[in-house]
Amino acid sequence: MPLADLVESLFADRGIRLRLSKPDFSLLDKVPKDVRSRVTAGAKLMREPIDLVVVHRDSDNVGHEIRRSEIEKAVLAAGVMSSVVSVIPVRMTEAWLLLDEDGIRQVAGNPRGRHDLKLPKVHQVEGVADPKQLLKECLVKAADVTGRRHDRITKRFFQHRRQLLERLDCTGPVSELPSWKRLVTDIDTITEQWA
Template sequence: MTLRVLYLCEGTSDAGLASHVEEIAEEAGVEVTVSAPDLRWLRERVGHSVSDKLRAARRLGDDYDLAALQRDADRGPASARRDEIAVAVDRVWPGLRHLPVVPVRMLEAWLLLDEAAIREVAGNPRGRIPLDLPSPSAVERVADPKQRLKDTLAKASGCSGRRLNVVQKRFEENRHRLLELLDREGPVAKVSSWQVFVNDLLAALRAAS
């Protein structure tokens, strides 16, 4: 049996997490197909809330065995986002089996730990400028992981002036590449919210199989 999984992310640059869902499922011996629809292509404007995205995805007419719904915790508790997701599913798509995906504080925190990957994506793999990366135990306390990641990529590039401007303009592309390169067995495996995501996913896959 192949499970049909819907992945709805907070931003389009988070779509790369879908491949990790597929690979985690494969490692667990569960066959899945993951759909991560780009709702920007719909004729009507889709809001940013989980409810808005679920409503738009449901109108596409597909059926799913499981939905993975991503919402960054930002500055509030992860439990508040999990409750928000549960309420949205109950209102918009009752009965849909789902799991919340709640990075703390932002998904960028999961990308802020692998020095080799950051240097490679920044285009300077042999760079020696200290990056002062946070530890896995401290990264969820970084006030603004997105800005910290942007600054770190700029520093890792070793560029200045116009070349630095080019690097900074590629941030979304570089962020997407970092998500593709994310080593699930690397430092992120020690981050609490990542551990919760993986454990929730495995439990949901077992329940849906």
């Protein structure tokens, strides 16, 4: 899970080495997708005390504070007493990925492409109505292919998204976004509490 790797690296940058477990929910009967159910199931699968819970929820249209409160209440209701990192990109995680034009061209297989991808600027990206759709379109434009190759690029969206997340430069343009700054502040607060 690239977001877990990202959180691990942010902690490592602050001198804390941790390994986030990624619960395999398929080992249980169907687990509902709400935060409380997922945290409860994850704790059950871990079978040991949990120091840190990382929850990713896109803010969609409800906003950061409402989403954060929802996460904190769900973790408390699940009975898990640990630190919580809320990963809450504005709208969708794809908004963060729209800031890496070189990365988009690389994963699309056309690093020297010249088509204008019409990517939003840093101050605009969190206002994009559908970042996922825009990223899909940008990957196709960047690939600059037709026919079967076009179809292949379209079908590989989730692989490309994963690659972009793995490549995300934590000190690059994403570091200027309010949603990213809130994530970093949460991690800084936890590292101070743990010190």
